[in-house]
Amino acid sequence: MRHIIAWCLLVVIIFSVSANAEDLELQEITFRETPQELYLELKSSTKFPLVFSNKSQFDLIAKNLDLSPDDLIQKLILLTRLNLESNVNSDTKNDDALTLINQLKIVASTQLDRAVIIMLDGRLNARKTQDYNYAITQYNDALNKISSDLSLQATLCRFSIHEHLSGLYQMVLQPSANLTHLNRYREIAYQLRNDYFIALAELELGRYYNRRNEPAKSLQYYTEAFRVGNRINYPGIKAHAQLNLARTYRDLEQWDEALKHAHDATTSFQTFDQGSYTAEALTVIAMIYAAQKEWNKAIDYYLNALQVNERLDNEIGQGLNNHNIAEAYLNLNNGPAALSAIMRANSIFTAKNITHYLVYNEALYTEILIKQAMWPEAIEHAKKSLALATEKNLTDQKLEALKYLSIAYRKVGDLNAAIEVVDEIIELSNIINTVEQDNSDNSGLTEQKLKFDLSLLQTKVNEQKTALNDNQLITILLLCCAILIVIVLLVTISRSQKIIRAQREYKQQYLLEPISQLNGFRACIQRLQNDTSSEISTFALLKIEALTHSDTQMGLTESAKIIQAFINELSQLLTADIYVIKPGQFACCFNHTINPQDLLSTIEDYVAKTRLFNPVIPSFNREKRLSRIYIGHIHMPLLANPDVSVSAELHFETAQYAIAAAMTQAQNTYVSIKTLNFAPATIFSKPLYLNLTQALKRGIIKADSNQIITEESWPS
Structure with a gap:
């Protein structure tokens, strides 16, 4: 009878833990799928804004809301995260997020909660000031604080941190760090065995290889995301996969497939009322037409995307749309319209100090000015593009800026400056050719070395085949011994942990007064x-x-x-x-x-x-x-x-x-x-x-x- 009761209790505990895990994962999915509805529900259930200045007042508020203090803290953390999402509509998002972060600092008591607050602070700062390096520091600090926490809540937190860090490293042009965090992001998704998270991770890796101009790898990850997305009941995942498949097919110049997936994605995002992604899908359609030199169609879709970004008050999106519109008008030989659009883009990127976009924008600005024969202005912006390209070590952009400078100097009659620039172009071109030659030579040497190493390995394999048969019995015996040792160690560790827990509980009880169970x-x-x-x-x-x-x-x-x-x-x-x-x-x-x-x-x-x-x-x-x-x-x-x-x-x-x-x-x-x-x-x-x-x-x-x-x- 006792055994039956014990087994029943064990089953109840297992189902309770499983239910809690499902709730946490479902909450994370809801956060990504229907953020606006979740945002409104949390504002209602927490009666936000709350007014308190200490933990006691907060506990009283939680009691009045019929919530435990910890549950209320988790709701406020989720509400803060939603305020920092671009697809949540609220006129006071940033102010509300700042208020919530300051209040959470008062009541947060666990290491995990404090780590989340550090992450939120970095994300808010990045949204307000575009200080991505500060945000990266904050995110890494948060990650270090929960590195040893194996709870599901901490695992989901690490999942979000790696996702955001990969994006931040992309913004500051550090592809290696970007890929490292994307791989950790994918590993956690498979560790959780959740198809929704797996599809997200596959999508992000596909985007990475798409930006690296590796369409074959990109298509592999997007196809897997689309396959997984088709077997779960979350059409948003499928829409994102279609959007990215459209990008990849565009890069592979398969225009019909690209347009089909892009239009399907746009329709889905409009159905879900996800404005920021609708703008992305419209931009992809425009870029497909631009790649086919159908500039008027491209401008129509760029303008539609611009309207969506203006409605969302997404200034960076507006800057990118204006940059693309300027490029289209330039190709249509409509200089004034191109100049107007590129000036709007430049003012946005300059105000936001987004140098990784500004370096390309200044180059296009210079090209438009040259077409308009505005030589002094062209020299000014070519110098800005050159300085940014030099700062970021972008060789191709540096070479492009130097070419524009040489043209502008010749047009204004400053031949000495033009000659100096041409010398720089020649020097930089020689360096590029030398690097390419070295890479070619190194590839040949590497191939010869690999062939030599392969022949050595084949010889060693043949020699080891004979010895392997004799060693199999010894290996099996050692494996059995190792298994026994591991079992003994596990039992010992389990008993030691029980003793340590009992001692810790006894020490805690030892200090308490017996009746009130308070410090005695x-x-x-x-x-x-x-x-x-x-x-x-x-x-x-x-x-x-x-x-x-x-x-x-x-x-x-x-x-x-x-x-x-x-x-x-x-x-x-x-x-x-x-x-x-x-x-x-x-x-x-x-x-x-x-x-x-x-x-x-x-x-x-x-x-x-x-x-x-x-x-x-x-x-x-x-x-x-x-x-x-x-x-x-x-x-x-x-x-x-x-x-x-x-x-x-x-x-x-x-x-x-x-x-x-x-x-x-x-x-x-x-x-x-x-x-x-x-x-x-x-x-x-x-x-x-x-x-x-x-x-x-x-x-x-x-x-x-x-x-x-x-x-x-x-x-x-």
């Missing part, structure tokens, strides 16, 4: 022992008589709730760490000096305004409300000499001595003990009460109180 006497002593740098300035013991018998008057459960609320509120009020010693008695550690009279007054005011019982729950002796308050107060350290150490237990017992004297009074009383500078260390030794009493009589230590403490109040 041992935690207090541990804090006093660890106070090596004199962080604690004041230590006090409190006795609240109204809570002395709360465990029996209200029961353990209700008493624990009352005491927990009491400690949470009082610790914030006093700015102190509070520990439960026993029902009604608490220890307070202050990192600042506090006057005992001020401490007593604060507690009196708090107790007077606070209910120390739940009016809904029955309680014995509710009418008999004892409210006397006693405080034993000492200043830390007890001895001024830093070379003399007094144990944590003796500090605690000294405070007990003071509170015992206070409890002899019939009114709210504090007793504060202070050691005079000339006091010897021997007074703080066992038996402590005897030594303290004698020290009081001799005047070595001083006792202060708000009541008259007579000699009878001290122990005899």
